[in-house]
Each structure stands twice: as C-alpha cells, then as structure tokens.
Amino acid sequence: METPLTGRNPLPDVGERLGAQLRFLIEVDKLKTVLRQSPLAAASRRENDAEHSWHLAMMVTVLAEYADEPIDVGHTITLVVVHDLVEIYAGDTPLYDDEGRETQERREREAAEKLFGLLPADQARELRALWDEFEGRKTAEARFAKAMDRLQPLLLNWMARGGTWHTPGVTADTVRARKSVIGDASAPLWTAASAIIAEGERRGWVAPGS
Template structure:
C-alpha cells in the first residue's frame, strides 16, 4: 500500500504543472494532468473516425502518460522548445522508471514512443495534442498566442505536419488561423 500511495502522490504533482494554455473560460491556465485527461477523452470521442489500424487503448494510454515527464521537467511553450527540455524530460522519465518499476517502464516507453513519433498511434496523438491547445487559443481569442508573441507563420509551421495525416482537420485549422489573424488575435 505504501508504494501505491507514493505513486499516487508522485502523479498528483502533474496537477501542479501549469501549461501556457488557458481553460476555455479563460479564468486560469490548465494544468498538465487536466490536459492529459482532456486529450485521452477527446481521443475516445473521435475513435470511430481514426483509421481501424490505430490501437485505441494504446493511444489513450500514451495520452495519459505523454506529459508525466513534466513533473520533473516542467512545461515549456510548444513554440520555444529546446533540446535541453528533452534531456530534462528523459532524465525524469528514467528516474520515474527506476523508482516505480512496472508502470514506470510502461510510461517511459509510451513517452518515448510519443517523442519519436514513428508509430501511427504517436502521430495521431500528436495531431490531437496540437489541436487541443489550438482550440483553446481560438476560444480565448488568441490569449496565449498574444502573451507569447506567436505569429501566424509560427502556428502554420508548428501544425503543418497535420496536413498529411489529417487533411480535414488541417483545413479547418487554416480557416481558423485566417479568422484569428483577421480578428487581430494572431500576428
């Protein structure tokens, strides 16, 4: 029971990692635990639209584990990521694996799969992992983009990979980007 409690308390720390994105009513920033939960449930909601070859259970597990690294490394803006951030995340995931054998090994493998982006599940998860903050930015009238000085070209470059995997989603995003620029939410 002590190990279960220790694991639960360690994972609870993800609730204290605040992201750059605001929740939809803009009253506060979302935390990484909320983001992971939101991502997993969104994947569940859109499962029937994903290719039959996507392992839904695996992608949901990956969604729940992909940001555990932020407990030790913190969150950084998706537009300003450095190689040093990856190293901090890897170090924490190695420590997590060592301290919590079993789930730690599974979580690190899922995190690494996501980071590598070579599997169908990791690529689809990346689509939704980029889409959710994008939707929150549209809902908040570009609040996070404005705070960080993010430009249209930065958003286009950050999300261009989506065009190949999910062209309908990408087309919708492009229309939203144009509206955001026209409204002055995005430079």
C-alpha cells in the same frame, strides 16, 4: 534530488511491488500542479497538465474517426495520459518558448528516468516505452496522440481570442508551422485547424503571416 511526496508521509508496509506502484501514483498527483500557458475555455485561469491530459483522452475518444490510419483508441488514450507525466520534474515547455525548447529533450529524458524509475522494473520499462513511442511518432497511435496534443491548445486559444498566439514574435505562420504535425495524422483535422488559424489571423487574434 526532489523528495517524493510519500517521503513526507510514508505508507505502511503493503508489499514491495504494490508499495512502489502506490508511491508512483501519489507522486503523479504533482501533475495537477504543473501549469501550462493555455487558458481554459470555461474559466479565467490557465489549465494544468492533468486537465490537459484528460482533455486529450476525451479528444481521442471523440475524434478517432478522423485518423488517416486505423488506430487502437485505448492505446492512443494511454499515450496521451502518459506523455506529459515527465513535466512533473521537467516543467512545461510552452510551444512558442524557443529558448526552453533547446533544453526540453534533455530535461524530459532525465525526468523520465527519475519518474518511471519509481515503478517496479517491468512497469518502468512499459511506461518508458509508451513515452518514447509518443515522442518518436513512429506509430499511427503516436501520430494521432501528437495531433491531439497540438489541436487541444489551438481550440483553447481560439476561445481566448488568441491566448498564447499573442506571444511576442509569434505570427500565423509560426502557429501553422508548430501545428503542422496535426496533418501527419489527420487530413480532415488539419484542414479544420488551418481554417481556425486563418480566421484567427483575419480577426487580428494572431499577427499576420508573410
């Protein structure tokens, strides 16, 4: 098992509960080191998971008005901030990595047990419930959070004139299929996303669909 960051430099005694919380907060600093495949719009490098999560939180704040159902914006922001924490241990699984997707659920569930288990029991249950809510997409907030998670890389790929759309075997139909969950939460945003994909296909930034 990977040693938590504070194993290298243990905190002084600040109390059991606060100590566990601070150790967790230090551990999630690792999210800044998890690279995603999406290229940044503002620089010639790939984004990391912490940057991705921040961007999703901003998108929820700005785009909440387009949700098909009323959502609690604060709760939705919490969902997008929590959902990728498991990638600290499970790693990022790119959307178009079909082989990696076969083991993604198992790897991420194991990571959730390990990471959230660093917290006091009540908060471990709370954050795990938030992560499960996002994954299950049973609430309006979770569906909108998932839609943001799919829309954000679409915008970055557009700015990169294709980006990960150039993955071998990926076509415009593949992109539409993997992004269709946007439509589960917002008809207007799915209309916009579909227009972006179609224009990318027209410009040759993604292989044509059937």
